[in-house]
Amino acid sequence: MPKYTESQQAVIDQTGNNLLVSASAGSGKTTVLIQRIMRKIEAGINIDQLLVVTFTNLAAKHMKQKLEAELNKRITKLMKADTASDQVRRLRQQINLLGVANISTLDAFCLRLIQRYYYVIDLDPVFRLLTDNTEGLLIREQVWNDVREQLYGDENQGPVFAALTSNFSNDRNDDGLSSVVMRLFDFAQSTPDPDDWLDHLADAYQLSSDQIAASDYYQQSLLPLLRTDLSNAISSTKAAIKIAENNELLPKNIEALTQLNQDLNILHNQLGSLDWNTLRDTIDSFKFPRLKKKYPDDIQTAAAQQMGANVDAAKDSVRGINTQYLVTDEGTMLDVMAGSAAMVNALVTAVKQFKAAFAAEKRRRHVLDFGDLEHLALEILTTDSESGRGALQQMRAQFDEVMVDEYQDINSLQEKILQLLSRETPGNMFMVGDVKQSIYQFRLADPLLFLHKYQDYGDNPAHGDRIVLAENFRSVENVDNLTNLIFSQLMDAPVGQIDYDEAAHLKYGPKDYPATMPQTTSVLLYQTGEKKKANQGPAEPLSPEEEANFSIDDPAEGSIMMVAQKILALKAMDRPIYDRGTGEFRPFKYSDVALLVPTRNHNLTIIDIFKRLQIPIVVNDAQNYFQTTEIRIMMALLSVIDNPYQDIPIVTVLRSPIVGLDENQLVYLRIQNKTSDYFQAVRDFHDNYPAKLDHNDYGDAVFAKIDRFLDQLTEFRELARRNQLVTLIWRIYERTGFLDYVGGMPAGKQRQANLNALYERAHMYEQGSFRGLFQFVRFIQKMQDKDQDLAEAVAETETEAVSVMTIHGSKGLEFPVVFVMDMSKNFNEMDTRTSALMDREAGIGITYLDPKQRVKYPTLPQMITKQVVGKKFRAEEMRKLYVAITRAEQQLYLVGTIDTIENASAKWQKNLSYPNLVLSAQARTTAKSDLDWLGMTLIRHPDMQAYWGDEQPAFSLAADTTHVQVELGDADTIGKPDTSMTDSETQPSAVEIVEQAVSPDTLDEGVQEKIQAILNFKYPDANLTVTTAYQSVSEVKRVFEDPDTPLMQSNSTVTAKAAEPVSRYVSDHLAVPQFLQTAQTPSGAEIGSATHLILEQLPLTAPITTEVVTTTIASQVERRVLTADVAEKIDVDSVVGFYASELGTQILAAPTKVHREVSFSLLLPVNELSGNPDDEDHKVLIHGIMDGYLETDAGLILFDYKTDHVEEPSDLLEKYAGQIKLYATALKSIYPGQTVTQYLYSLPQQAMVPVTN
Structure with a gap:
């Protein structure tokens, strides 16, 4: 029989009263719950006489499975002894009763209750x-x-x-x-009574006095918040005095601070007697002393800085009274x-x-939703009628005990139902949970219910028993110690809703971990460093070796790379994981690792980096179903079937594998009808092409695809009118073969699962009262408009893979190695900034829009509700951090991003002066991220002494046995091999391992020749792999600038210069977003683009004067197309001068014949660009935008303006001749047989440069 701890055994055996079990992480809560149920069965209670409420359906399923396994285990044991056949028979009876046992979510139980007693509330049973x-x-x-x-x-x-x-x-x-x-x-x-709760929301806005400070609401709700702010200011001032005295700072400073402390205490004592306006004036006029902060001695200077930081904190607390609460005068x-x-x-x-x-x-x-179930069940149990009272009595009599798992996550409505089902005397409620793991406030869970009982049962044992399970049987001791170190400083009742006292501390429980067990708890910090200076110019092209180390542009990428390297280092180690089943160390498996993310924002980056490093990965519950390629194609096709006259969906379908047109073919169709919608152009082509005499292979191929598509579309549209949506979707899969096609793509099984899920979701949709394709497409579009998505369908995934999941998704799970990711991500406090804040106790706090002044004002309830909601938000963020950290069994890594360790540690050092174990409330409530909390709790630990600077902690943690290390990385180091985790001085490289395993001496000559042939194989089209098939003219023109660097190199040179074309034709860096850019002088490229814009927008129906140009520029600035600083740099005279030139005059004379900013796509054989005859079978798609051309009787005049400052206008030819020749080639394709005269026009020089062929 397993050995249980004293507290576990007490939970199993307790009877005769309510019982609240506070079960810390890894404390064996489920095992104890199963054993308590078995004890009830042993006492003669049948399993259907217990109501067991779980948080999820999956938890209920697992509990039934574990109960069945335990019952079978006991049956086997009894049968081996060949005794107690009556006991065996009874245990088998319990297995039979499991199917009807009330082990489920509360929703499922309420549904059964409604189905049984629907007549009590006159509910139609057909729902x-x-x-x-x-x-x-x-x-x-x-x-x-x-x-x-x-x-x-x-x-x-x-x-x-x-x-x-x-x-x-x-x-x-x-x-x-x-x-x-x-x-x-x-x-x-x-809430149990929604109407009653709603009816009382306005009470807070109806003050009991015409003097705000005399009203009950002010005295009971706002005044305590003001007292707290002043108390924080007094605490900060006392801390400043202590620093000044301990470091023998100027006596004048100490005197000034002592006076400040006295003034704050006087104000604190007067708070309750001051009216609103007097208090506002007092706060506005409150003075803070100026203190000396620089001393000859460095230690004293550092102390003075800490003293000043505390005074600043006191000042913020005092000033905050007016900025947060007394924001306007009393009358307003x-x-x-x-x-x-x-x-x-x-x-x-x-x-x-x-x-x-x-x-x-x-x-x-005749439908109900989940929200109805609990309210209708409550209505049945509280109906004051003979049938209602009878239902309540029957339900109470049925259950010997009401058992609630995850009790910290219920709400007041659910609590009311559970109270009705249980007995008052003697109490028969068993509640188990851990308030430190209550992280479902967004589902309106109320952890205060747990807290109130926890405190009540501790103070009044007659109300119920309280047992704490503190032993953590999951984790190594250092994980427990680190958890206690962090939360003993962070979590208390005022800030975290619960005191992390000795009873809440995790106790090390396992007896099977060896004494030599590694105790890895590390903080991985990626340093972004200083930003690259704007004038440093472009980076040099990367060598192949440098490219393998990855270029880091995003801080998130840097931290993820650190994690990936750590995982690879673990993989390279010899047996780093302890197997508790066998009692031996074993090799590392990727499935040992979990990455816990606060949000899904960086999941795509994680997937990308891990795939590049060939680390298998599984992302759980990724909310990107409608963003997957196969679903987007299917939704586009359904939209087209509903209404084909939609350009984007129709082009999506035509370009997709379902039809298979390429970009040039799409353009070819568009040319058939340039003015109508795209579907009409497709139909015109289909109707007119057969009658044409000049058929060719190209047109025939397009016609065949369009003909097949239109036949299928007609069939699908007819099917949609006469059949269910699911029939349509499955017919699409059959006729197009799309379901089979995606199975052959990368991640094919997942893609097929997604398409099958679309069929299932359409089936569920039509089970409701909504019907039809239009309604379905419209609903999906609305979901996407509101940024709502679904999880991808579950497919067979690789079990030997790293798991990525949210912290919420990790609850109840455990992993040998855990990385808590992105701890530097700022808290999302949007819920505290909305125009209507809501709380179950505080009610609703709104901002008020004055209808006359159109000015928004915060209201008193809004200020108070904001504090309540903010406090609960912070408490839940602490609990999320607790859940994340306690998932780790053996190794824990806390991952974040900082600018530099010097700046980060300087911020954390501000907490060194705090004299108590629990850090100041102000420091904890003003933290912006988990990393802020982590830094302020770890900085006082002896392992962090290197980051103390010149100061010593005012509160010593020298006795703490936690071991923690900080590992730093940056863009220069994370691409290099990580040696911090190796268990020997040197690890052989992958090449060395292969060389050792495949020595030439061990192979016969034939095998060696085959290997050499494979290793020496050169891909015949290798030159195609070092450039893209899609080029802009601005890139291709470089081929003409540098004849020695063709677009594609011959096979003989591709090996030597493989990196160069990549760096030349593929941009390694995306543009910096505007909000990250620093103000600087407009670049030449920006001025040139702006000049081109004005030349495009100028009206050509009148002479171009300075006034016309400046007016056009002003209109673009007003529309925010141009910024004022760029607009100022446009050379107005050069623009006017262009239209005074011979070409400009021609343009103004025929404005309807002028085409400006003409975009084009051109498919050219590669050999026309590279000069290599071997490239004649390959093509490249070139995209560009011509500045303009003019149609004349003599032909076309192609012109391109340039803003480059050159010594001679002819210098432009060397740089741009190739570019304008490509434009001319495109024009000749558009206007066959026309001559094209080409000009470059230098705006600074006001000179026209002819370009000859």
Whole structure:
């Protein structure tokens, strides 16, 4: 029989009262729960007499499987002893009862309750559950649109609703109000009595006094926040005094700080008696002393800086009272509160009307959603009728115990149901969870329910027993120690909602890890360093060796590369993972590793880097279903079947493998009809081509594809009218072979799973009350418009692969090696910045738009709700960090990005002076990321002494046994081999390993010749691999500038110069986004582009004067097409001069014959560019934009303006002749038989340069 700890055994054996179990990470919670159920069975209770509530359906399934396994284990043991046949029979009976046992989510239990007692509430028993959110969202949207129209059209409510819409929406649409209504509705639905909760929302806006400071709301809700801010200021001032005294700083400084402390205490004591305006004036006039911060002694200077930082913190706390709370005078705030009270009442009215209409529509359709299940179950259990009371009594009598797993993640509505199902005396509720792992606030979970019981059962044992499972049987000791080190300094009740005291500390539980077990806990920091100076010029082309090390442009790429290298180093080690099953160390497997990401933003980068390094990877729950190529093609085809007159979908389908046209063929079709929509051009080509006399192979090939496509489209459109959507989708798969085609692509199984999932989702969609292709396509488009997506379908994936998952997705899992990624990512505090903040206790806090001044004001409830929501947000972010860290079994890596370690450690050093174990509330609440929290907790540890600078920690952690190391990387080092993880002085390279394994001496001559032939093989078209098949004219023109560097080199030279064409024709760096650019003088390229724009936009119907040019420039600046600094640099005189030239005069004389900024695509044989006859079978697609050409009776005049400053206009020929020749070639293709006269025009020199062939 397994040996349980004393606390585990107490949980298994406890009876006679409610029991709350606080089960820390890795404490064996599920095992203990299973054993408690078995103890109940041993006591004569049948398994169907227990109500076991799990958080997910998967958890319920696993629990049933584990119970069945435990029952079979006991049966086997009894049968071996050949005794107790009655016991065996009973245990087998329990296995039979598992199928009907109430082991499920609360939603599933409520559904069974409704199906059994529907008559209590007069519910039609014929209903369907909306298991897919899609139909529910469509019904919501339809109902809200109807309600909104009714409210707009109502004579009495219309003006009020219009004002409400204006308050929460912008002048483009009223989506803002729609979002608020839906959020408020969902919030209300998570409470036991939604209408009652809604009805009390406006109470906070109706002050009990015409003096704000005398009102109950101010005294009970706002005043405590002001006291907290002043208390923080006093604490910071005391810390500054202590630093000044300990370091013998100037006595005047100490005197000034002592006086400041006295003034703050006086203000703190007066807070409750000061009226609103007096307090505002007092805060505005409050003085802070100026202190000396530089001393001859470096240690004193460092201390003075720390002292000043504390004074600055005190100043921020005091000033924040006015900037956060007392933002306007009392009279204005009273007006704001009155107006916002009316606004909240109008909002509540809209929500309640939507709630009633939504319920009525669901009744009409005979459907229920998951939100209805708990409310209807509660209604059944609370109905005051004979049948209602009978239902409640029967349910209570059925269950000997109500057992709740993951109790920290329930809400008040669910708590109400569970309380009704359980007994009061003696209590029979068993609740297990860990409030430190409550991370589902976005699902409206309420961890305060757990906390209140945790505190109540500790203070009042008669209400229930409380047992803490603190032993972590999952992790090595150093992971436990690091967890305790971090959270003993971060987590307390005021900031983290729970005190991380001795009872909450993780205790090392495993007995099987060897004493020599490595204790790896590392912080991996990628340093971005200083940005490259703007005048440093382009980087040199990379050598092949340098390219293998990867160029790092994005900080996220840098940190991911560090992680990838660490994984490769682990793979190279000899048996680094301890197998607890065999008791031996074993080789590393990629599946040992999990990357826990805060968001999915960098998943594509992770996939890209890991694939390049050939590290197998599986990304769990990637929300990019509609972005996959195969689904985008299918959705485009469905859109075309619904309405083919849509250019983007039709071109998508034609270009896809379903039809198979290339870009030139698409252009060929477009030429057939340049003015209509694209589908009409396709039809015109199809109708007219057979009658043409000049058929050719090219046109025949296009016609064959179009003919087949139009036949299929006609069939599909007819099928869509007469059949279900799923029939249409499957016929598409059969007729086009698309499902089979994607199976042959990379990740083919996943792609096929995605297409099959589209069929399944269409089937679920049509099971609802919505029908038809149009509705389905429209719904998917709306989802994408709102940035909503679905997870990719689950396909067979490689089990031997690194797992990437969100922290939420990792809950309940464990891995030998864990990387907590992107810890430097700033917290997403958008939920604390919306125009309507919501909280179950605080209510709703809105910003108020003054209808006359059109100025938005924060309201008192908004200020208070913001603090409440912000506090809960920070607490949940701490809990997410706790969950992430405690997933690790043996090795833990905390990964982040910094600019430099010097700057980062300087920021962390500010916490060295804090004298208590738990860091200051201000430091913790102003942290912007997990890395900020990590740095401030680790900086005081002895292992971080190298980063202390000249200061010593005021609170010593010398006795802490945690071992932590910091590993730094940057763009210069992460491409190099990582030797920090090797278990010997040198590891053989991959080449050396192969050389040792395949020695020539061990092979016969024939095998050696075959190997040499394979190794010496040269790909005959290798020159095609070092350039792209798509070139811009600006790139191809370099071929003409440098005859020694052709577009494609011959096979004899490709090996020696393989890197050069890549660097020349492929851009290694994307443009820096505008928001990252620093202000600087406009470049020549920017000025040239702007000049070309003006030349394109100038009206040609009148003479071009200076006034006309400046007016055109001004209009482009006003439209924000040009910036003012670039516009100033445009040479107006040179533009006017161009139109005064002979060519300019010709252009103005025939404005309708002028074509400006003409884009083109041209397919050319490569040998016409490279001069290599071997390239005649290959083609390159060239894309460019001509500045313009003029149609004349004598032919075409092609012109290209240049803003280059050259000594002689003829110098332009050397640089641009090749470019304009390509333009001329394109023009000749467009206008066969026409002569093309070519000119370059130098704007600075105001000279025209003819270009001859």
